Amino acid sequence: MSLTRHDFLKATAAAAAASMLTSLEAFATNVRAKKIRIGIIGCGSVSGVYLPHLSKSPYVELVSACDIILDRAKKRAEEFKIPNHYPDITRMLAGAPFDLLVNTTDMQEHEHLNKSALDAGKHVWSEKPMANSYKAGRSLLDLAKSKNLRIWGAPAVVNSPQFAFMSKAIRDGKLGKVSSAHAHYGHLGPTWSAFFYEKGGGSLPDLGVYNLATLTGLLGPAKSVVAMTSIVTPTRKVDNKGTIKVEAEDNAMVLMDHGQGVISHVQCGFNYFDPYGHEGTGQQNHTVSIWGTHGNMGLVGYDWAPFGVDLATHDHEQPERFVPDAQDYVWQQGASVIAQAMVEQTEPLIGAEHALHVLEVIEATRESAATGKRVDLESTFRWPVV
Ligand SMILES: NC(=O)c1ccc[n+]([C@@H]2O[C@H](COP(=O)([O-])OP(=O)(O)OC[C@H]3O[C@@H](n4cnc5c(N)ncnc54)[C@H](O)[C@@H]3O)[C@@H](O)[C@H]2O)c1
Numbered sequence: 001m002s003l004t005r006h007d008f009l010k011a012t013a014a015a016a017a018a019s020m021l022t023s024l025e026a027f028a029t030n031v032r033a034k035k036i037r038i039g040i041i042g043c044g045s046v047s048g049v050y051l052p053h054l055s056k057s058p059y060v061e062l063v064s065a066c067d068i069i070l071d072r073a074k075k076r077a078e079e080f081k082i083p084n085h086y087p088d089i090t091r092m093l094a095g096a097p098f099d100l101l102v103n104t105t106d107m108q109e110h111e112h113l114n115k116s117a118l119d120a121g122k123h124v125w126s127e128k129p130m131a132n133s134y135k136a137g138r139s140l141l142d143l144a145k146s147k148n149l150r151i152w153g154a155p156a157v158v159n160s161p162q163f164a165f166m167s168k169a170i171r172d173g174k175l176g177k178v179s180s181a182h183a184h185y186g187h188l189g190p191t192w193s194a195f196f197y198e199k200g201g202g203s204l205p206d207l208g209v210y211n212l213a214t215l216t217g218l219l220g221p222a223k224s225v226v227a228m229t230s231i232v233t234p235t236r237k238v239d240n241k242g243t244i245k246v247e248a249e250d251n252a253m254v255l256m257d258h259g260q261g262v263i264s265h266v267q268c269g270f271n272y273f274d275p276y277g278h279e280g281t282g283q284q285n286h287t288v289s290i291w292g293t294h295g296n297m298g299l300v301g302y303d304w305a306p307f308g309v310d311l312a313t314h315d316h317e318q319p320e321r322f323v324p325d326a327q328d329y330v331w332q333q334g335a336s337v338i339a340q341a342m343v344e345q346t347e348p349l350i351g352a353e354h355a356l357h358v359l360e361v362i363e364a365t366r367e368s369a370a371t372g373k374r375v376d377l378e379s380t381f382r383w384p385v386v
Pocket of ligand 1: 041105192205
């Protein structure tokens with residue numbers, strides 16, 4: 001059997017939409033694409049971390065760079081030897097062909113750019129959030145399925161070996177009956193772009209999203225949410241717009257009910273003094289803690305860049321440190337891992353349904369904060385993740 005590369009990509013996506021892994025494995029026996037052609041849109045801060053990783057991947061061919069600030073696209077194209085660059089999505093989609101859009105633009109731009117890419121027959125890896133609302137995100141996933149395409153959303157926290165260790169410890173009953181968890185992530189806020197503070201931005205989709213993905217990934221989909229949010233710093237000075245009014249929450253406390261009595265808490269914000277800074281280097285404290293009737297464990301460092309897991313149990317009360325090495329996990333690996341999975345026709349751990357669930361939690365958090373009420377959730381995802 002011989003397939004064109006285009007047919008192959010369409011076919012693998014169709015298989016995934018239908019029955020995921022088994023169908024993909026069937027394709028694997030027939031044909032293999034060697035590289036996934038990538039167009040990256042949004043050549044700002046995070047592209048400077050994504051592109052070094054993508055450019056080293058044997059599964060990736062970087063085809064196009066795009067930014068509404070054309071100089072940024074041109075600079076990234078030169079830096080990473082990307083043959084084409086464009087000033088907008090329309091010209092990018094009409095230009096050199098590619099398979100996967102990597103969207104690293106402002107949070108508020110993701111939804112319409114992801115939709116344009118799907119409409120044009122491209123697969124999508126999107127920085128968080130996948131869309132501006134849960135409902136719009138669900139429509140994007142439906143659109144992708146209807147066109148035999150795939151869409152995935154950051155973060156990539158479920159890929160870390162520490163996440164795998166914690167997930168297995170829970171499943172193996174090391175903690176006994178799990179009851180409670182806490183996670184936190186904050187710093188003093190980005191200084192370069194206004195979108196983090198404008199409507200559709202906020203510390204929840206920028207920072208809390210990691211902890212929400214980790215805790216729902218470990219404890220299961222949340223059934224309902226109770227929350228408070230606030231704005232602590234009403235104006236900010238940012239590089240691209242000067243002094244701006246802060247419109248999105250810069251302080252959030254979220255309580256999630258995971259069912260069967262398990263309750264967790266996430267706090268995040270842009271007003272957290274943290275001596276370890278944005279990068280978290282050297283952070284030795286636990287930022288994710290989980291308790292059960294037989295044991296507890298704490299993730300050392302942030303979940304997007306963990307340094308180990310401390311586990312104390314009924315049988316070994318002195319905490320022991322496990323997985324002190326990130327192995328080949330880095331937070332910026334998301335798009336590269338997806339390209340590899342597409343080439344190898346395997347189903348990645350990162351899933352669109354999980355990203356959508358986290359988006360629904362964020363939306364429910366805001367609703368609960370505004371109304372003072374508990375908000376039920378409808379979304380779910382394949383769990384356990386690992
Ligand atoms: N910077 C980080 O450390 C970091 C880490 C993880 C995730 N993220 C996420 O990555 C995304 C981008 O963040 P950033 O810090 O790189 O922001 P940034 O402001 O540095 O870069 C965003 C870029 O997107 C471009 N852009 C905006 N709208 C566009 C459009 N319609 N078409 C083409 N280009 C467009 C902007 O001109 C800008 O160059 C956000 O979702 C953010 O939450 C950032």
